[in-house]
Amino acid sequence: EPEVTQTPSHQVTQMGQEVILRCVPISNHLYFYWYRQILGQKVEFLVSFYNNEISEKSEIFDDQFSVERPDGSNFTLKIRSTKLEDSAMYFCASSVYGETQYFGPGTRLLVL
Amino acid sequence: GENVEQHPSTLSVQEGDSAVIKCTYSDSASNYFPWYKQELGKRPQLIIDIRSNVGEKKDQRIAVTLNKTAKHFSLHITETQPEDSAVYFCAAFMDSNYQLIWGAGTKLIIKP
Numbered sequence: 001e002p003e004v005t006q007t008p009s010h011q012v013t014q015m016g017q018e019v020i021l022r023c024v025p026i027s028n029h030l031y032f033y034w035y036r037q038i039l040g041q042k043v044e045f046l047v048s049f050y051n052n053e054i055s056e057k058s059e060i061f062d063d064q065f066s067v068e069r070p071d072g073s074n075f076t077l078k079i080r081s082t083k084l085e086d087s088a089m090y091f092c093a094s095s096v097y098g099e100t101q102y103f104g105p106g107t108r109l110l111v112l
Numbered sequence: 113g114e115n116v117e118q119h120p121s122t123l124s125v126q127e128g129d130s131a132v133i134k135c136t137y138s139d140s141a142s143n144y145f146p147w148y149k150q151e152l153g154k155r156p157q158l159i160i161d162i163r164s165n166v167g168e169k170k171d172q173r174i175a176v177t178l179n180k181t182a183k184h185f186s187l188h189i190t191e192t193q194p195e196d197s198a199v200y201f202c203a204a205f206m207d208s209n210y211q212l213i214w215g216a217g218t219k220l221i222i223k224p
Binding site: 031055 | 207
């Protein structure tokens with residue numbers, strides 16, 4: 001059964017550095033998402049992406065964040081200048097029609 | 113915007129007993145309600161979902177009910193087993209903005 005994959009599984013970075021989190025959605029899916037989950041808390045929506053553009057973004061998704069689908073398979077989340085409070089698990093998800101979303105295994109980001 | 117409330121935050125039940133987790137949502141335009149199970153350190157996994165044109169859905173030991181008038185939906189797990197121990201999240205989705213808004217989660221503990 002196809003699954004969403006994410007790399008890296010863990011990322012440690014210094015405050016102020018840029019990070020890029022990568023995702024490979026399920027191949028026939030058309031909608032892509034990024035979520036974050038701070039340890040022990042709920043999953044928070046960051047951004048949705050469809051037809052090569054952002055369709056919705058949350059308040060969390062400020063100018064420090066960007067997403068890209070550079071080729072037919074990868075979907076990336078870039079944080080330009082990381083802050084301590086960006087430390088969280090970041091999940092990518094994909095969906096055929098937008099509703100039923102399948103999640104990747106996540107990238108645990110630690111900002112020091 | 114949409115807000116999802118989930119109760120209880122922790123639920124402890126004896127193995128073999130039933131567990132019920134309840135969620136309420138605020139926006140009547142929400143039309144799709146998935147439930148995710150998240151084991152420690154793992155991705156959220158979709159376990160069951162329901163659309164707004166359906167009142168109840170069952171899959172083996174798991175069932176979900178939806179009351180559109182009251183804007184609440186519930187997850188029912190019967191004959192609980194140790195492997196049911198996890199955090200369960202409800203969510204509400206609107207196809208107008210493709211956002212999945214999550215509840216805060218319920219930690220389900222199955223006592224042997």
